Amino acid sequence: MGTDENLKLLPLDDMHRAAGARFGGFAGWSMPITYPLGVMKEHLHTREKAGLFDISHMKLFDVSGSGAGDLLSHACPLGAGSLQHGQSKYTFFLNEQAGILDDLIVTRLGEEHFIVVANAGNAAGDEAHLRNLAKNFDCKIDALDHAFLAIQGPQAADVVRDAGIAGTELAFMNGFAPKPGWFMSRSGYTGEDGFEIGLPSGEARELATRLLADERVAWIGLAARDSLRLEAGLCLHGQDINPDIDPVDAGLAWAISKPVREKAVFIGARALLDKIAAGPGRKRVGLKPDGRQPVRSDSVLVDVDGNSIGLVTSGGFGPSAGHPVAMGYVGKHFAAVGTLIFAEVRGNRIQMHIHPLPFTPHRYHKG
Structure with a gap:
């Protein structure tokens, strides 16, 4: 697969080319699909050691201000104000019929400060949706122009620790800002332990180089990312979930707590509650x-x-x-x-x- 001139390039595109990546289009981006290791070995390397993924096609939104929590609790079936500082939560943007517009991870970084991680294919729509809703709340939304790297696998924590990067004390689905301009969470899309790190592109190059210097680490492409998440039973938006599928049929209603259901202040609440009552x-x-x-x-x-x-x-x-x-x-x-x-x-x-x-x-x- 060659590159299409209309596709966006990852900030570290040249590093992937130097690594011998084979590219293909995904969600408007030119993405590394496989490396010379090949999809089978890339997949197994992640399960056995530590795989490094460039996920800079995904979008990070910084949401801050006194109304930030209320905005996110309206936009998502989420009790944003009840999240602990540092806690990450899997959630959704729903339409009025409770269909899934996108699935997201929201992390509370401070009293009035949240990071939202959205899927690449929905990034523009998500941003427009969030900004439109934000008109009624006292908050600020910044769409971060960051690189985003994920390191996944049973040896990921040791690699990160040996590289001198803070954060290995985090439990899964927790995050923090290890330094200005950075966002790091213990999370991932493989079923393995690991971390996702958003940071300025210039610093990402140095970080990727440092991680790849460890013999336990290899670049992993989009094809293995897909087989890893499928084995782990994790949904891909646009395939397994979409605006015509609700969290009840998708088996994802566990992500919506009882207090959130009872308050019912989120978009699509009526339809979702009716669906929960009726069953899938x-x-x-x-x-x-x-x-x-x-x-x-x-x-x-x-x-x-x-x-x-x-x-x-x-x-x-x-x-x-x-x-x-x-x-x-x-x-x-x-x-x-x-x-x-x-x-x-x-x-x-x-x-x-x-x-x-x-x-x-x-x-x-x-x-």
Whole structure:
């Protein structure tokens, strides 16, 4: 895949080229898809050691001011004011029908100071949405022009500590500002322990160079990032969740606390509460093909009689699981683990079973 002149370049684009990356377009960015190590080895390297990901395509918003917490508690099903300083929380922007406009991580850095991490493909829409809502609140929104790096894997904390970077004392889903202009959280998108660090581009070059000097660290591309998150049962917005899917069907209602539901001040509250009361009509499930052939997204799912019962939203091979893995939605009566169903792939029916999520256990550092 070559670069399209209309794609945005990562701040460290030249470093990826020097590392031999193969590029492709994703969410308007020219992204490293794989490196010479190859997707299988990149995936396994992350599970066994420490993988370095350039996620600068994602967007960080700095939200501050006396109304910052109230804004975020209205924009998201989130009790922003009840977050502890340093606490990160997985949440959403919802529409009035409780459909998921984007999934986000919000971290409280101070009494009136929050960082919001948004997905690349929704960054412009998220910013417009947030700024429009902010007109009614006393707060300031800064869209940060930062590089953003993630280091993930069982050896990530040791690497970060040995590199002399503060933050290894954090528990998972906590963050802080280790120095002016930096944001660091213990979080990630692989199911492994790790950190995400937002910082000025010039400093990112030095940080990446320092981390890569450690023999335990390798650059990891977007293809392995996708297989890692799929094994971990983590959703990709635009595939597994979208504005037509709500947190109840997606199995993500756990992210919305009881006090937040009771206050119901967030956009889409009425629709979401009705949906919680009614229960899911369909469910997001893990899917394991019985053979070796991966089943890709958009494959139709059918029951033993050939009746359509759902759709695959993400699929591929799970290098750590050792077999093909997929996620998708099925009618609630077909969602029990072990249920036999079929995927229609190019005129053939691939036998599958409903499988528990995640396919590989999460290894987050709870502190």
